[in-house]
Amino acid sequence: MSDAPTPHSVFRPDFLAGKVALVTGGGTGICRGITEGLMRHGCRAVITSRKADVLAKSAAELEAATGQRCLGIPADVRKPDEVEAAFDRTLAEFGRVDIVINGAAGNFLAPAASLSYNAFRTVMEIDAIGTFNVSKAAFSKYFREHGGNIVNISATLHYRGTPLQTHPGSAKAAVDAMTRHLAVEWGGAGIRVNCIAPGPIDDTEGMKRLAPGDTKRKFEQQIPLGRFGRISEIADATLFLVSDAATYITGTVLVVDGGAWMTMGGFVPWE
Ligand code: HXC
Secondary structure (H helix, E strand, O other): OOOOOOOOOOOOOOOOOOOEEEEEOOOOHHHHHHHHHHHOOOOEEEEEEOOHHHHHHHHHHHHHHHOOOEEEEEOOOOOHHHHHHHHHHHHHHHOOOOEEEEOOOOOOOOOHHHOOHHHHHHHHHHHHHHHHHHHHHHHHHHHHHHOEEEEEEOOOHHHOOOOOOHHHHHHHHHHHHHHHHHHHHHHHHOEEEEEEEEOOEOOOHHHHHHOOOOHHHHHHOOOOOOOOEOHHHHHHHHHHHHOHHHOOOOOOEEEEOOOHHHHOOOOOOOO
């Protein structure tokens, strides 16, 4: 099971009762933890990714853990027709969508010089264009008329030009910019658009790829709070941004990284 908020949560257990969230990348990792956090506070959820089998298993486990409904809908965020179909199915099933989490992402360690053109484009397409595709579909299918909350999942890689991360760093910089542009354009429709920039988080595919084995301890020594974060800490930040504690917050990037970006070296295995 994911390490998501449990009964110790500081949020009222039913504060999202009646709401519906669509979470891209919600079958695994951080976004599965975010989904669990939302569901533990009364929300029903749709999770999307490319892998139907992963979605089905996660949806069943999330339902069992939280008592809320969760539907897995296979969709590639790079394909607008699949994204629109996911919203159509969500609305047919639940009649509404209140929260969209743009979490689908792709990453691997590679120096820019050896990235193929297609490798760079692939990560840009998943992270940046995928975030646009999903946000636009949310807007045109439901949010334009009803308002809503978008939370994009970014990173801190581009703040200091992390080595081996030109592709995701460039894509996440676009996500940060898109957060502000959409917040400005859509605020009048009652839509808040915010962003979370997680630092190194335990038990995630990203950290398995970027900080394998012993490198983790070396990185932890460089982090002001002295440890990797927990998935539940990203879920809690998300709950804050979609809650009524944040009704005047839009266009912001909330860094949740234990202070890591200011002090931690890049993901360079030989450093
Ligand atoms: C160099 C690579 C590579 C690698 C793939 N490519 N892996 N290049 N090093 N390790 C190249 C391929 O050769 C190909 O280029 C191009 O990228 C596309 O690869 P495909 O496998 O065809 O693409 P696809 O099936 O769409 O897979 C996308 C993916 C994959 C990003 C490459 O890793 C993926 O699906 N990842 C999703 C899960 C994931 O990455 N989660 C971690 C997110 S962590 P050519 O030229 O050969 O065709 C995260 C956190 C960031 O985002 C922040 C951390 C702090």
